[in-house]
Amino acid sequence: MxxxxxxxxxxxxxxxxxxxxxxxxxxxxxxxxxxxxxxxxxxxxxxxxxxxEVPVKPKVVALEITLQRIRDQAPLQDCFSYARSSFDTNFAKLVTALGNPSDPSATVSIGDVAKTYGASFAVSWATGIPEIERRTIVRMVLPTVERIVAATEGHGLEKFVSELRKWVNGDDTVVFHRSVVRKAFLRAEDPTVCVKRAGEHLRAISRTGTAQRPDNIDAPGVLNEARNVYREIARRQGADRVQAAEIEHQRQVADIVAVSPPLALKH
Structure with missing residues (x-):
């Protein structure tokens, strides 16, 4: 992609x-x-x-990362080996899907990463792709915020999300003058707060420019807050919180795959 x-x-x-x-x-x-x-x-x-104005062909940025870069993200082995073991298993899955290439510069798509390592890892690593546009990062996570806004009656974010959708679809006349999400020190599990925090993360990501400073772009924060929303909704309804969060996670993976189709894990 x-x-x-x-x-x-x-x-x-x-x-x-x-x-x-x-x-x-x-x-x-x-x-x-x-x-x-x-x-x-x-x-x-x-x-x-x-x-x-001379129409110029936009610079093409591949939404791909190399196997070497993925390997470089490997966590330090903890005392139980769980983190490293899981990482290595997923890495082996990608390598096998690519046909066991010996070249570490072989690439996979961000969609492949999402299907293997999860949505949060995928959007986090995507921000490190040189010259990737913030609009592309927002395109991956905006559907998540649209869902939680709809599920929680918006909390004042409806207009912001609507304008952001126009911007993602190519309307450069949309201007985000200020934060539309106020910061509040409330109960962390309150869906209202989670939605607002997700909106704040999204507003920060959508500032014009390329994703040159990954530390300022908390795309995983958007996805994590959304899963918190569904956990709390499930708790209040007496449903399975873990299952509710996992269902949302699978939707998030699908959103990323829609933007960056898999190169290795096509099925």
């Missing part, structure tokens, strides 16, 4: 065109008493030179 990132800067194109003020005549009849009606917009020449 390719992310059409920031386009390269090119010299503006200048074109000769008919003067809109005098319609190409070089004279403006109603001002004929001033310098013979000479058009001062074109200096009497009947044409002007205008700068024209």
């Amino acid at each position: 390719l992310d059409f990132g920031k386009a390269e800067n090119k010299e503006p194109k200048v074109e000769k065109t008919r003067c809109p003020r005098c319609n190409g005549t070089g004279r403006v009849r109603r001002y004929k008493h001033i310098d013979g009606g000479k058009c001062f917009s074109c200096d009497g020449y009947g044409h002007v030179w205008l700068t024209v």
